[in-house]
Amino acid sequence: MPCRPLDLLFTYMLPVCNLPRKQSHRLITSRQQLWIMLVLLLAGCLSSATGSIVAPVFPEIIEQLQIDPGWAGLLVSAHTLTTALASPALGILANRLGILPILMSSLVAYAVFGAAGAIAANFWTMLLCRGLVGAASGGIAAGSIGLLSNMYTGEARSRVMGYATSALASATVIFPILGGWLGLYHWRWAFGLYGLGLPVAIAAVLLLPRQAQSSSKAVDLSQAQGIRQVLKDRRIWLMFASLAAVSAIFYVVVVYAPLYLKAAIGASSLLNGIVLAARAIGAAVLSAVGANRLAKAIGLSSTIAVGFLGMALSLAAIPNLVSPPLILLTALLFGLGFGLVMPNFYSGLAHLSPDGQRSGVLALGTGFASLGQFVSPLVFGPVWKSAGSGVFYAAAAIAVIIGILSWQRR
Numbered sequence: 192m193p194c195r196p197l198d199l200l201f202t203y204m205l206p207v208c209n210l211p212r213k214q215s216h217r218l219i220t221s222r223q224q225l226w227i228m229l230v231l232l233l234a235g236c237l238s239s240a241t242g243s244i245v246a247p248v249f250p251e252i253i254e255q256l257q258i259d260p261g262w263a264g265l266l267v268s269a270h271t272l273t274t275a276l277a278s279p280a281l282g283i284l285a286n287r288l289g290i291l292p293i294l295m296s297s298l299v300a301y302a303v304f305g306a307a308g309a310i311a312a313n314f315w316t317m318l319l320c321r322g323l324v325g326a327a328s329g330g331i332a333a334g335s336i337g338l339l340s341n342m343y344t345g346e347a348r349s350r351v352m353g354y355a356t357s358a359l360a361s362a363t364v365i366f367p368i369l370g371g372w373l374g375l376y377h378w379r380w381a382f383g384l385y386g387l388g389l390p391v392a393i394a395a396v397l398l399l400p401r402q403a404q405s406s407s408k409a410v411d412l413s414q415a416q417g418i419r420q421v422l423k424d425r426r427i428w429l430m431f432a433s434l435a436a437v438s439a440i441f442y443v444v445v446v447y448a449p450l451y452l453k454a455a456i457g458a459s460s461l462l463n464g465i466v467l468a469a470r471a472i473g474a475a476v477l478s479a480v481g482a483n484r485l486a487k488a489i490g491l492s493s494t495i496a497v498g499f500l501g502m503a504l505s506l507a508a509i510p511n512l513v514s515p516p517l518i519l520l521t522a523l524l525f526g527l528g529f530g531l532v533m534p535n536f537y538s539g540l541a542h543l544s545p546d547g548q549r550s551g552v553l554a555l556g557t558g559f560a561s562l563g564q565f566v567s568p569l570v571f572g573p574v575w576k577s578a579g580s581g582v583f584y585a586a587a588a589i590a591v592i593i594g595i596l597s598w599q600r601r
Contacts, residue, residue: 226398231335233391234294236362237301238331241270241324242564243363243471244385245308246445247371247464248378250453255378258314261576264446264568269318270325271442271564277329278561282554290334291395297330298392305385324385325561331388332557363471371464378460421544421552430540433495434556435563436593437532440502442567443586444470444525447575448509451583456513469522470529491535492597498535499594501528506587510580 245252246267253263285293304323311317366384373380421427448466452458458466485494505525512518537556544552574582 230391230394230398232358234298234331234335234395235359237298237385237388237391238274238328238335239359240362240366240384241274241301241305241328242267242442242445243367243467244305244370245381246449246467247367247460248374248381249446249449250463251374251378251460252317253450256311256314256317260450261572262314262568264572264575266314266317266321267446268442268565268568269321270328271438271561273322273325274329274332275558275561275565277326278333278558279551279554281330282333282551285330285334293330294334295392295395297327297334298388298395300324300327300388301331302386302388302392305388306382308385309379309382327388329558329561333554361471364468367464367467367471368461369464371459371461374460374464381460424543427540427543427552430536430543431556431559433593433597434533434536434540434560435566436589437499437502437529437536438560438563439567439570440506440586440590441529442564443506443571443582444509444522446568447571447582448522450575451509451580452518455580456515458515462515466518466522469519470526472523472526485531491539495532495535496594496598498528498531499590499597501525501531503528503587503590503594506583506590509583 249263249267252258252266253260258266281293281297301324304320304327308317308320308324311320369384370381373383445467449458449463452463452466485497489497502525505521505528508521508524509518512521537553540556541549541553571582571586574585578585
């Protein structure tokens with residue numbers, strides 16, 4: 192999340208709360224509420240940046256550790272599998288023990304295991320570090336996003352989810368650039384950014400205790416029977432599958448765009464970071480100001496279809512570009528498409544979930560999204576190894592198919 196003075200942050204949060212004037216005023220003038228919101232967003236930003244921190248230096252890691260290109264993508268996506276497994280489990284545990292202990296311990300583990308990647312000497316030790324930092328990221332997501340979703344209801348929740356997605360996407364603007372810049376000195380320096388989990392953990396201890404306890408009691412994530420009832424709705428499973436699919440397509444750019452740019456134009460880690468940041472800028476802008484409005488104008492399914500079309504066009508354009516400005520523009524288009532798709536999927540998932548199980552279902556949705564990211568290099572890695580840039584055409588074709596199916600279900 193971009194650093195801003197507190198008075199600008201008050202202004203930034205004002206449109207999130209689509210509430211009566213008096214109630215909105217009380218919300219945005221509460222200093223405690225503001226700091227709680229800030230800590231939760233910062234924690235969520237670290238979780239969302241788990242993969243993008245190292246993506247710009249990914250080509251250098253492959254080269255120095257001499258990793259098979261067909262399996263190398265797992266180093267970027269390995270954390271997503273453990274995130275997928277840890278998110279729902281830690282979401283339930285957070286309800287039983289309180290959000291604060293889970294969030295704080297996850298932030299500390301995130302800093303320790305993330306930074307440990309800097310001393311990895313081979314593929315397997317790096318893979319272990321990535322898996323452990325992913326589990327920690329799942330705990331951060333379960334604590335921060337779950338609590339954030341419980342702080343609002345109705346239309347306010349839909350809008351705050353859009354703004355939260357925007358803040359998380361903003362983190363994927365900042366961290367790739369920072370990681371790429373540090374990678375100019377050595378790729379191992381980029382892993383130091385994970386250490387930011389420590390100051391956020393301290394802030395969580397100081398600011399969240401009472402709010403974490405009260406919100407933990409408000410929604411019972413441990414009601415397994417209630418969640419099982421919700422999961423009988425096949426529309427929920429369709430949302431889960433869609434989140435996994437769009438996340439898999441998203442990670443094609445995260446994993447293989449830096450490799451392609453390194454091979455095609457000799458891109459530095461900083462340029463790779465800027466390209467990944469441009470993708471995130473598009474996602475942040477659309478998540479904040481466009482996704483919800485367009486969904487109201489043309490419908491949820493049609494908006495998702497438009498988003499997939501934008502992603503497909505940008506993916507198909509990547510192998511035909513060698514000019515950095517055009518590459519940046521294409522990355523921006525990809526982000527715009529993703530910014531239309533992702534928040535509307537989460538908004539639809541929240542709409543289908545009863546109040547008592549909403550956080551648990553959203554945690555499962557996060558898990559499926561992470562699972563899609565993990566599967567991405569397993570599916571597309573062999574395509575990259577055998578066809579190189581053809582991997583982008585394959586991902587574009589899948590995006591078109593899903594977009595058509597989404598439009599037909601309008």
